[in-house]
Amino acid sequence: MPKFILDDKEIEFTQGQTIIEAAKQHGIDIPYFCWHPSLSVSGNCRMCLVEVEKMPKLVIACSTIAAEGMVVHSQSQKTIEARNAVMEFFLINHPLDCPICDEAGECKLQDYAYQHSVGESRFVEEKVHKDKRVPLGPLVMFDAERCISCSRCIRFCDEIAKDPELTFIKRGDRVTIVTYPGEELDNPYSLNTTDICPVGALTNRDFRFQARVWDMSDTKSICIGCSRGCNSEIWVRNNEVLRLTPRYNEDVNSYWMCDHGRVNTYKFINAEDRVKGPFIRKEGNLIQVSWEEAYSQTASKLKSFNKDEIAFIASPFATCEDNYVFKKFAQSIIGSKHLDFMRHVDPNFGDDILRKNDTTPNTLGCELLGISPNKSGLNLEGIFNGIKQKKIKAAYIIEDDLITVNPELENIFTELDLLIVHSTNFNRTTSIADVVFPSATYAEKNGTFVNFQGRVQRIRPAVASIDVDRAVDGLSLSRLDKFGTKYDSWAEKNKRDAKSSWKILTSLSAFFNNKFKFNLTEDVFDEISKNIKAFNKLDYDVIGEKGILLENINKEQSIKV
Amino acid sequence: MGVKKREKDFTVWERIYIPEIVKGLSLTLKSMFKPKFTMKYPEEKFIPSASYRGRPVLVMENNGEERCVACGLCSRVCPPLAIEVQASETEREKERYPEKFEINMLRCIFCGFCEEVCPEEAIVMSKDYDLAFTNRADAIYGKDKLLVPVNQLYDRIEFLRQYK
Numbered sequence: 001m002p003k004f005i006l007d008d009k010e011i012e013f014t015q016g017q018t019i020i021e022a023a024k025q026h027g028i029d030i031p032y033f034c035w036h037p038s039l040s041v042s043g044n045c046r047m048c049l050v051e052v053e054k055m056p057k058l059v060i061a062c063s064t065i066a067a068e069g070m071v072v073h074s075q076s077q078k079t080i081e082a083r084n085a086v087m088e089f090f091l092i093n094h095p096l097d098c099p100i101c102d103e104a105g106e107c108k109l110q111d112y113a114y115q116h117s118v119g120e121s122r123f124v125e126e127k128v129h130k131d132k133r134v135p136l137g138p139l140v141m142f143d144a145e146r147c148i149s150c151s152r153c154i155r156f157c158d159e160i161a162k163d164p165e166l167t168f169i170k171r172g173d174r175v176t177i178v179t180y181p182g183e184e185l186d187n188p189y190s191l192n193t194t195d196i197c198p199v200g201a202l203t204n205r206d207f208r209f210q211a212r213v214w215d216m217s218d219t220k221s222i223c224i225g226c227s228r229g230c231n232s233e234i235w236v237r238n239n240e241v242l243r244l245t246p247r248y249n250e251d252v253n254s255y256w257m258c259d260h261g262r263v264n265t266y267k268f269i270n271a272e273d274r275v276k277g278p279f280i281r282k283e284g285n286l287i288q289v290s291w292e293e294a295y296s297q298t299a300s301k302l303k304s305f306n307k308d309e310i311a312f313i314a315s316p317f318a319t320c321e322d323n324y325v326f327k328k329f330a331q332s333i334i335g336s337k338h339l340d341f342m343r344h345v346d347p348n349f350g351d352d353i354l355r356k357n358d359t360t361p362n363t364l365g366c367e368l369l370g371i372s373p374n375k376s377g378l379n380l381e382g383i384f385n386g387i388k389q390k391k392i393k394a395a396y397i398i399e400d401d402l403i404t405v406n407p408e409l410e411n412i413f414t415e416l417d418l419l420i421v422h423s424t425n426f427n428r429t430t431s432i433a434d435v436v437f438p439s440a441t442y443a444e445k446n447g448t449f450v451n452f453q454g455r456v457q458r459i460r461p462a463v464a465s466i467d468v469d470r471a472v473d474g475l476s477l478s479r480l481d482k483f484g485t486k487y488d489s490w491a492e493k494n495k496r497d498a499k500s501s502w503k504i505l506t507s508l509s510a511f512f513n514n515k516f517k518f519n520l521t522e523d524v525f526d527e528i529s530k531n532i533k534a535f536n537k538l539d540y541d542v543i544g545e546k547g548i549l550l551e552n553i554n555k556e557q558s559i560k561v
Numbered sequence: 562m563g564v565k566k567r568e569k570d571f572t573v574w575e576r577i578y579i580p581e582i583v584k585g586l587s588l589t590l591k592s593m594f595k596p597k598f599t600m601k602y603p604e605e606k607f608i609p610s611a612s613y614r615g616r617p618v619l620v621m622e623n624n625g626e627e628r629c630v631a632c633g634l635c636s637r638v639c640p641p642l643a644i645e646v647q648a649s650e651t652e653r654e655k656e657r658y659p660e661k662f663e664i665n666m667l668r669c670i671f672c673g674f675c676e677e678v679c680p681e682e683a684i685v686m687s688k689d690y691d692l693a694f695t696n697r698a699d700a701i702y703g704k705d706k707l708l709v710p711v712n713q714l715y716d717r718i719e720f721l722r723q724y725k
Binding site for chain 1: 630631632633634636637642645648649650655656657663665680681697701
């Protein structure tokens, strides 16, 4: 492998790599604003200037191809002075907006102002004033004064979102960014521009002024918007989810995430209509009852039916663990043959970038776990027909609002004598249910999803509930979480009474002959890895932060989904 | 060699006792005619100088709006985590304002860091020192109790400009 010398260290590189790429690979940070590993090189910020011996002037590390025997200095007097000069230029017209700017705390310009600037300006004239608070699109707000013209957002729209909408106009210190006439920044990936914006010029209108970044805790999770399963981070303050951001995983979503996943997949967690405990229908109304009462009544109700009169509908929104225990409950405890789940396919949702037509996170997981009827059992259609013909008298549905997806089902389900539902929020399905158990959302539990590629990925609890304690169960803690007491308004806020579906089913199994012995999600996953071939030899440590591709699965199966 | 019983044996003069009493009483008598330092609190109140750090208050401009832009630095720097700020958007020129600004006065230690860190001169230490509550909820001061018109705070602001 060819080598060059960077700061007296010999560095290996592959042919065609730039200096900044090779340095990054070896853990040496050369500061940059406009360069982005996934975007084309623009080279306009001049922050990555480095000294290369035998070259007359400093060169930018982002566009200089590394060559054998090159001697590069990124910490020499000349480069440090150059960086300071570049920073001074940037700060000439950058407003002192930090107190009201959302980027503060995760701002590259702030960071570099500490690291690479002497912190003094010689500029005494009035700063250039430009437009502030310009809505570029439905989700993105633009502040022209803060912009350092790095062009990352423009390149993102051109190259990644494949929807050119932004451009520079004017020159010199009047340069600014606008959308093309008649256009809006409304592509389905527009919010990624706010992530890659190194300053606070582009901000997320959905999150604007909600919280300071240093007040939130962040938890590595998976987006539930579609079967891509983009790696995401959940940002929580006061036990409330405030935003989702993409997390880098080259094999799944690279640095990106779509706006649907970012904006539409967390609000139900904080919503007012969350199921706040177990409910049982008494005299026509859903009444909140204790967990003990809910379990015993549900068990006795289930026992009053013949095993072939009960249908079980699992969910591609639930984790593998939930679905596995649900299947086990249906087959080994009740002995029912009727088990299936509903697919949610929206032919207009997918695209060639990240979004997939399957709008659930775990369809492949359900398939691999064998969520399907036994030989003589009924599938979903069969179950619906069975209800109409009064062959099926009871149904158990977890974490899927079937009636909202297909309103015709309402007439079918009302025929049932018993409808048990696990749900995170009250919805059209719970409104006709006889028993409603509060299930934890994906932000309140441990578990795994299998995305369309056959990659198993972990979700982790980010929001504390009565069942999951922030400190005891090792959730990530913000500063406020660490030092709060129960007398502080923020510490105990919004702790909901919800449990993972597998936990509810495990407790329920105690009222039948064959009690489950699961204590932790890991116990469930252990059993899955023993019993299901595709998951062989896996555990949570092996899955890790970036997930792992299942090897033992039928490739056709993954393509079909 | 006689054993010494006391640290210091009294002299005859001291053992007579009466002169020492006279000395003490004369000091008392003298003090009665000196100017008094005590006050009849709460009828009379002590008004501290500008350097005094009483309870922190938010500066309210003459138009009734707060100066605070809810940047959250006071909340970040507060050693006992007494301050909670929730920002929100407004149509005003300064686009950000505190929708909620609460100081838990049971937690506050009157250190003045909030005032020191504030980039907008929006939170200052006042001269209020007599705070009493009968329950925890009363000790949480919201914007209604924290906002104080700027004309009552001029001498503290002047002090800060001089010494901060």
